[in-house]
Amino acid sequence: METSIVVPEFVDARVAPRGSLETLSQEEIDQLLDSSQAGLYPLFRQCVLAVLNSGSETDDARAIFERYRDFAIEIVRHPWGIKLEIRNAPAMSFVDGEMIRGIKEHVFAVLRDVVFISNEINDSTRFDLAAPQSITNAVFHILRNAHVLDYKAPPNLVVCWGGHSISREEYDYTKKVGYELGLRGLDVCTGCGPGAMKGPMKGANIGHAKQRIRTGRYIGLTEPGIIAAEPPNPIVNQLVIMPDIEKRLEAFVRLGHGVMVFPGGAGTAEEILYLLGILLDPDNAQQPMPVILTGPKDSGAYFERIAQFIEGTLGRPALARLRIVPGDPPEAARQMAHALEEVRAHRRAVNDSYNFNWLLRIQPDFLLPFEVTHESMRSLELRRDLAPHVLAANLRRAFSGIVTGNVKDHGLKAIEARGPYELRGDAGVMALLDELLRAFVAQGRMKLPGSEYQPCYRLIA
Numbered sequence: 001m002e003t004s005i006v007v008p009e010f011v012d013a014r015v016a017p018r019g020s021l022e023t024l025s026q027e028e029i030d031q032l033l034d035s036s037q038a039g040l041y042p043l044f045r046q047c048v049l050a051v052l053n054s055g056s057e058t059d060d061a062r063a064i065f066e067r068y069r070d071f072a073i074e075i076v077r078h079p080w081g082i083k084l085e086i087r088n089a090p091a092m093s094f095v096d097g098e099m100i101r102g103i104k105e106h107v108f109a110v111l112r113d114v115v116f117i118s119n120e121i122n123d124s125t126r127f128d129l130a131a132p133q134s135i136t137n138a139v140f141h142i143l144r145n146a147h148v149l150d151y152k153a154p155p156n157l158v159v160c161w162g163g164h165s166i167s168r169e170e171y172d173y174t175k176k177v178g179y180e181l182g183l184r185g186l187d188v189c190t191g192c193g194p195g196a197m198k199g200p201m202k203g204a205n206i207g208h209a210k211q212r213i214r215t216g217r218y219i220g221l222t223e224p225g226i227i228a229a230e231p232p233n234p235i236v237n238q239l240v241i242m243p244d245i246e247k248r249l250e251a252f253v254r255l256g257h258g259v260m261v262f263p264g265g266a267g268t269a270e271e272i273l274y275l276l277g278i279l280l281d282p283d284n285a286q287q288p289m290p291v292i293l294t295g296p297k298d299s300g301a302y303f304e305r306i307a308q309f310i311e312g313t314l315g316r317p318a319l320a321r322l323r324i325v326p327g328d329p330p331e332a333a334r335q336m337a338h339a340l341e342e343v344r345a346h347r348r349a350v351n352d353s354y355n356f357n358w359l360l361r362i363q364p365d366f367l368l369p370f371e372v373t374h375e376s377m378r379s380l381e382l383r384r385d386l387a388p389h390v391l392a393a394n395l396r397r398a399f400s401g402i403v404t405g406n407v408k409d410h411g412l413k414a415i416e417a418r419g420p421y422e423l424r425g426d427a428g429v430m431a432l433l434d435e436l437l438r439a440f441v442a443q444g445r446m447k448l449p450g451s452e453y454q455p456c457y458r459l460i461a
Contacts, residue, residue: 010068010088014076015099017083017108024082028115029075040118043224047110047241048073048086050227051103052093054234062409064228084111106232106239109146113241116145121243135367139242139250140356146240148219148255149355155257155343157217158336159189161271162196162262163445164230173296173329174199174262180333181260182207182216186340189256191248192220192239193230196262201235219255223248226267229407244369245400249274254357257343258290258336263302265445266406269436270399272306274366276318277392283361288346290323290339297327305439312432313395314388365393372404372411374418377457382425382433391429398423398433405456406446420458430461 024032035041049071053064074085084107093103121127121138128134143149151157158181162174178188178200188204190197201218208216220236223245232239242248252259253275261272279289293303303324311319325332344354352359370376380394401421404411415421423433437457440446446453 009091010070011091011094011097012087013089013094013097013099015084015086015104015107017081017104017111024075024115028119029077029082031118032075032111032115040114044110044114045071045073047114047224047227048107049090050231051106051110051239052086052090053228054103054106054231055092056090056231062412065409100234102234102237106236109239110241113142113146117142117241117243120145130368132362132364132367135247136250136254136358136362139247139254142242142247143240143251143255143356146238148238148240151217151355153354155340155347155354156186157189157219157255157257158186158200158340159252159256159259160196160200160262161191161252161259161264161268163264163268164191164193164195164197165265165445166195166263167444169296170263170299171195171199173294173299175203176329177260177262177294177332178203178205179207180329181336182209182213183211184333184337185211185213186333186337187217187219189217189219189221189252191226191230191267192222192232192236194233196264196268197230198233198235199262200260201233205235221248221251221255225404225408225410228409246367246369250362250367253278253289253360253362255355257340259292260332260336261291261293263295263299263445265440266399266402266437269306269309269440270396270403272310273392273396273399276310276314276321277366277389277396278360278362279321280314280318280389280392281361281363286346287357287360288339288342289321289360290336290343291321292323292325292332292336294325294329294332295327300326301439302443302445305436309432309436313384313429314392318388318392363389363393365390366396370397370400372401372414372421374414374421377401377421377423380423380425382423382429384426384428395433402437402457411456415456420456422458422460424460427461430459434459 031040032044033041049068070088072087076083076085093100127138174196182204188200217238218235219238220232221240221242223242242251278284307319347354350359380398382394405415405421441453
């Protein structure tokens with residue numbers, strides 16, 4: 001008679017760090033164990049739970065937090081350092097009772113960044129987080145503390161953006177592009193989640209292996225508001241938790257040498273608008289930043305909608321900053337590799353750093369955090385008589401609000417309590433926005449396949 005093996009859903013474990021942050025001060029431990037509003041425990045617990053939930057099939061942050069509501073984590077001090085005491089953790093992160101090594105590294109990356117950002121950025125008098133130059137300096141220090149800036153070589157880092165709930169065909173395509181990038185010795189930086197964030201890393205990993213490249217970088221940048229909906233994928237070997245979405249976006253464009261955009265939804269549109277708003281600034285007219293939109297030929301409708309929206313709202317100069325390469329992974333990778341030579345030449349000519357683009361000008365509208373509320377969404381100016389880079393900033397905020405209402409816990413609660421956000425603007429912009437968002441819904445790009453999407457926004461011309 002066969003006996004079935006019961007696989008536990010929850011695991012208790014004691015975990016030691018590997019190679020970083022073996023010691024904490026008593027004050028830092030007290031901060032991490034403080035569950036009050038001013039303490040770090042709620043943030044630390046949320047981010048660690050998200051990391052341990054890597055591989056989950058849901059992007060519903062509330063469902064994750066409810067399922068693991070008894071999850072707890074404590075810091076245990078030993079004479080030789082610290083350990084983490086974890087209770088009721090997702091079993092998927094363990095093998096035979098031992099935490100998977102890559103996930104363990106991600107857990108301690110969370111610990112490193114939460115402590116550093118609290119003590120050295122937020123609570124320090126060194127950074128004025130209302131001043132653009134100081135914000136950029138803070139982003140630099142967070143990345144340097146995470147050792148992301150240690151790489152010393154010519155520009156080769158490709159930022160890959162795209163949806164976390166794309167179709168299988170689109171996911172396989174992102175892997176093929178990543179493979180072609182890896183064969184050309186290019187590294188990958190993404191938002192670290194599943195879908196179009198995981199595929200390029202997986203493909204690049206194989207390309208690097210074939211070329212015997214053992215130093216490949218798979219950098220994942222996330223932030224607390226979205227980490228539960230998009231937990232870090234296991235390919236990421238350098239994870240950084242940025243304080244908010246604006247600093248995360250700045251980290252992408254300061255670190256990256258080129259951007260590859262795959263099909264996605266509101267979050268991908270937000271990223272495109274953020275980048276275009278910066279590149280349309282007259283001060284950045286000479287900045288080479290290759291931006292390639294690519295996906296399988298069957299995803300052509302997605303890129304058509306994006307192109308129509310950009311041309312209709314921001315004009316042809318904005319569209320001219322993008323290259324669309326449909327259905328051809330080798331060509332997309334070739335064009336990116338060739339364009340990075342221009343980036344290298346420019347950085348040398350203007351004496352700018354290879355690993356952090358200091359000379360890229362970013363206006364305050366793109367740097368200062370946008371607090372998504374019903375009032376802030378209603379007050380956004382969405383008019384075509386604005387300067388293109390100003391309209392791009394406001395459209396980026398609109399899409400940030402839609403992402404918040406779709407997947408972030410506090411956004412979901414706000415929508416439940418007060419109904420959809422309202423977006424107001426001139427008729428032309430509202431019509432284009434309506435067409436784009438309707439296309440996203442029709443193509444299943446707002447939520448995971450199989451779920452019925454309930455709009456978190458209402459458009460008013």
